[in-house]
Amino acid sequence: MHIPVLLKETIEYLDIKENGNYIDCTLNGGGHTKEILKRTKGKVLGIEIDKEIFEKIKNENIERLVPVNDNYANLKNIVKENNFNNICGILLDVGMSSYHIDQSKRGFSFQKNEPLLMNYSSKLTAEEIINNYSEKDLEKILKEYGEEKFARKISIQIIKDRPIKTTFQLIEIIKKATPSFYHKNRTHFATRTFQALRIEANKELENLEKVLPQALELLKKGGTLVAISFHSLEDRIIKNFFKNHLKEVKLLTKKPILPDEKEIQSNPRARSAKLRAIKKL
Ligand SMILES: C[S@@+](CC[C@H](N)C(=O)[O-])C[C@H]1O[C@@H](n2cnc3c(N)ncnc32)[C@H](O)[C@@H]1O
Structure with a gap:
């Protein structure tokens, strides 16, 4: 099972509003989404690119979750097609999940002898x-x-x-x-x-470059964007995007937020996680 990374910090930075709608661009097993839904009466639009993962979470029939099997690079279209509005927060928790390593049989792990696929949906x-x-x-x-x-x-x-x-x-x-x-x-x-x-x-870096401006545009004023990344290339894209939009946003994290020792011990995958957040002015 995928353990959500920096969960407490994500919820804190998203600053969930009782009647707000939220977008989880990387739904997976809904680790973050389920916690968001506990704190709002609004809806969560959850996007997941991987068909196998998507089917599982869709079959959970979670109330007030609008699950979509698509690439977050198409965020504006997805939002339009689903008539989603009043967007108070957007979460990106990029990259692969434990499912890909442990269960997908698609060659993500170098500990298993599997065909070299390594694709989410491409x-x-x-x-x-x-x-x-x-x-x-x-x-x-x-x-x-x-x-x-x-x-x-x-x-x-x-x-x-x-x-x-x-x-x-x-x-x-x-x-x-x-x-x-x-x-x-x-x-x-x-x-x-x-x-x-x-x-x-x-095409992970291209997708990340594409989603960030769309996310900022879609957020309502005062809404927050939280982005969690797992290696320096992703973090650099996020950091630079935030830096280049300082006229439109307030930087909520001057330095990236890292998991504490306790989290790393209980979830080694969290080791390289970095969280950055902005609020739209
Ligand atoms: C790190 S996991 C997210 C975990 C989730 N936050 C949780 O705690 O349950 C990232 C997920 O994003 C999905 N993903 C990767 N690239 C994507 C993309 N371009 N569009 C939508 N989903 C994507 C992956 O398939 C994976 O399930």
């Missing part, structure tokens, strides 16, 4: 990226989206050893391409490559 899969992209393009995504310092070596090895079908095959290739000290790091040596492939397959 047609593009990690397998297609690995087996079809040029060496230069592979190196670029590993560098840019994975911040992988051995991007060049890994890309060269991928080209040599492809076709590559499974996570374990890919992990062996990364191992072959990188020095042995890299295999002893606390962070698994495949982490950055996996992150890069996931971001590319799902």
Whole structure:
């Protein structure tokens, strides 16, 4: 089960109004949404891109939840189609969920031997990226989206050893391409490559760039936008967007809010989470 990250802080920054409507752009199992619904008599529009996850939460038939299976990059259209208004707060808790790692069987985890899909809903899969992209393009995504310092070596090895079908095959290739000290790091040596492939397959950074201006436009005055991210590339996009709109918003978090030790201990996934929030003026 996915444990909601920074739940108390999210609720605090959303500053839930008794009759307000809210948007959860990353619904998943509704961890945050259920807490929002407890505090408002209004509705929550919950968007989830992954069909399997969406079906599960839809079948829970949660009262006052309007579930939508779509990409949050289409936020304005989704809101229009659902006649959703009086939007007092919007939440973004980006990236993958525990479901993707533990249950999806789509190759998100380097601890399981699975087909290399890594897609939430996109047609593009990690397998297609690995087996079809040029060496230069592979190196670029590993560098840019994975911040992988051995991007060049890994890309060269991928080209040599492809076709590559499974996570374990890919992990062996990364191992072959990188020095042995890299295999002893606390962070698994495949982490950055996996992150890069996931971001590319799902166009995650583009989607985030697209949703932020729409969210700000849709919020009513005094409404808040809370964004939780899990790596520096996402956090940078959020931070810069907030900084570039200081005439329209009040920054509620000068520095990002991080989970405390207790939360990290009970939910290791929270370790890299950062929360930033703004209020629309
Ligand atoms: C970190 S989880 C959210 C967890 C949720 N806040 C909770 O506590 O239950 C992120 C969710 O967003 C979904 N997602 C990722 N990209 C999306 C997108 N572009 N549009 C809509 N949902 C997306 C993922 O499938 C995943 O279920």
